[in-house]
Amino acid sequence: MILFNNNDMQSMNFTEGRIFRPLIRFTIPVMGALFLQSLYGAADLLIVGRYASNPDVSAVSTGAQLMQTVMSLISGLAMGTTVLLGQKIGEGDRRGAGETIGAAISFFSLFGIVLSVALFLGTPFLAQIMNAPPQAAAKTCSYIRICSAGLLFIIAYNVLGSLFRGIGNARLPLLSVAAAAVINIFLDLLLVKGFDMGAAGAAAATVISQGISVLASLFLLRRIELPFLFDRSSIRFHKDLTRMILKYGVPIALMDLLVGVSFLVILSIVNSLGLLASAGVGVAEKVCGFVLLIPSSFSQSMASFTAQNYGARKMKRAYQGLRYGILTSLLFGLGLFYLAFFHGDLLCGLFSGDPEVIQVGWDYLKAYAIDCILTSVFFLMTGFFNGCGYTRFVMLQGIIGAFCVRIPISWLMSRQIPVSLFHIGLATPASSFVQCILCGLYFLHVRKELKKREVRTSGS
Numbered sequence: 418m419i420l421f422n423n424n425d426m427q428s429m430n431f432t433e434g435r436i437f438r439p440l441i442r443f444t445i446p447v448m449g450a451l452f453l454q455s456l457y458g459a460a461d462l463l464i465v466g467r468y469a470s471n472p473d474v475s476a477v478s479t480g481a482q483l484m485q486t487v488m489s490l491i492s493g494l495a496m497g498t499t500v501l502l503g504q505k506i507g508e509g510d511r512r513g514a515g516e517t518i519g520a521a522i523s524f525f526s527l528f529g530i531v532l533s534v535a536l537f538l539g540t541p542f543l544a545q546i547m548n549a550p551p552q553a554a555a556k557t558c559s560y561i562r563i564c565s566a567g568l569l570f571i572i573a574y575n576v577l578g579s580l581f582r583g584i585g586n587a588r589l590p591l592l593s594v595a596a597a598a599v600i601n602i603f604l605d606l607l608l609v610k611g612f613d614m615g616a617a618g619a620a621a622a623t624v625i626s627q628g629i630s631v632l633a634s635l636f637l638l639r640r641i642e643l644p645f646l647f648d649r650s651s652i653r654f655h656k657d658l659t660r661m662i663l664k665y666g667v668p669i670a671l672m673d674l675l676v677g678v679s680f681l682v683i684l685s686i687v688n689s690l691g692l693l694a695s696a697g698v699g700v701a702e703k704v705c706g707f708v709l710l711i712p713s714s715f716s717q718s719m720a721s722f723t724a725q726n727y728g729a730r731k732m733k734r735a736y737q738g739l740r741y742g743i744l745t746s747l748l749f750g751l752g753l754f755y756l757a758f759f760h761g762d763l764l765c766g767l768f769s770g771d772p773e774v775i776q777v778g779w780d781y782l783k784a785y786a787i788d789c790i791l792t793s794v795f796f797l798m799t800g801f802f803n804g805c806g807y808t809r810f811v812m813l814q815g816i817i818g819a820f821c822v823r824i825p826i827s828w829l830m831s832r833q834i835p836v837s838l839f840h841i842g843l844a845t846p847a848s849s850f851v852q853c854i855l856c857g858l859y860f861l862h863v864r865k866e867l868k869k870r871e872v873r874t875s876g877s
Contacts, residue, residue, distance in 0.1 A: 429585035446587035448714035473615035475553035480560035495579035497666025502583030507728025514645030520658040536565035567624030597630035668812035679819035697777025716800035723804025750793035758786035784842025791849035798856035818848035
């Protein structure tokens, strides 16, 4: 096991020793980081809503939605680095692992510059296609331009997180997100309330806080022993490694992007049912964002765990880790099912004080309660497939679930009389059920193929 200078910041070698305990120790900080990231955006909107005007609130809401889409694209691409780095470490290829980081730095630097310029120049068009209200159009453009100007910090923030997860360290990303969240709240209050900068202040706070977090992460990175060889000569465009990063990352990024679009389509369907339905589903979706943190964190952990064991050709450990992960996630999923299905009014009440909105939100949330159980299975399996590098299948099953199941069912249910948000919400667990079946069948295929590979390797 490779130790950092600080014993509390260990890089985990998942290829040896116990399985369950290290997996849980790794998952908890990942869960904490995802939770803080969810609070991150909520803090911006809360402070702007309290100390700025309605156009500022609209600008932050619209601009943040666009930047969240961009972040999904970046996070998906960065997952390619996590997978490839974990595999190189599992193989014991220290030089290859260092060159993977160098390739990632080179690619994401160029990608960040191109994307930043494109977003900055295309800001008016983006604000228009997102239907920014005329009163908030200028403020929306200001928010997007400021975030675009600081996009390299935002990208570095995500790439560093993928690096740490690839070497089996989830504590440093947690500390990084925690520092960014605290600084962001302080700067929000200073710029939005103190200097009356509104949406522009919120955007500047986001960029500055993530920039400081990146610098802090780089400082901590210099103080730890890395499980790979890395120097300045490693930072270059390694053609083959960059291709592998994109091979693993592009399908995940595309899936995240298209799944996000599918939920926007469903939101549009719900919005057509009236203001009460729109408000209720909006509240329920906020609850769901926190509820799904648990299976999402297990999925990320499973990707890192599997990548190392796949690289070390220790698939029995990977299978055992998947089994432990699914069983543990299921226990949480059953608890969340009970809470969301039978006490969803309490959860919705955290985001709204209107009894009608709470009741409507709870009706929709009951369908998501079923999804708590199903995502505990297929999120873990997609994490396993990502770790093995089978990201194209992950993309395919995600697209099938979104466009062949979720959208058609939600549309059909919205045409039923009387309309039930519970029935519309059932489109999501229906999609998850299909994805569970697809993942199960593909797992059997993968296990068979890997067993053949082991036989060929031992025979040679």
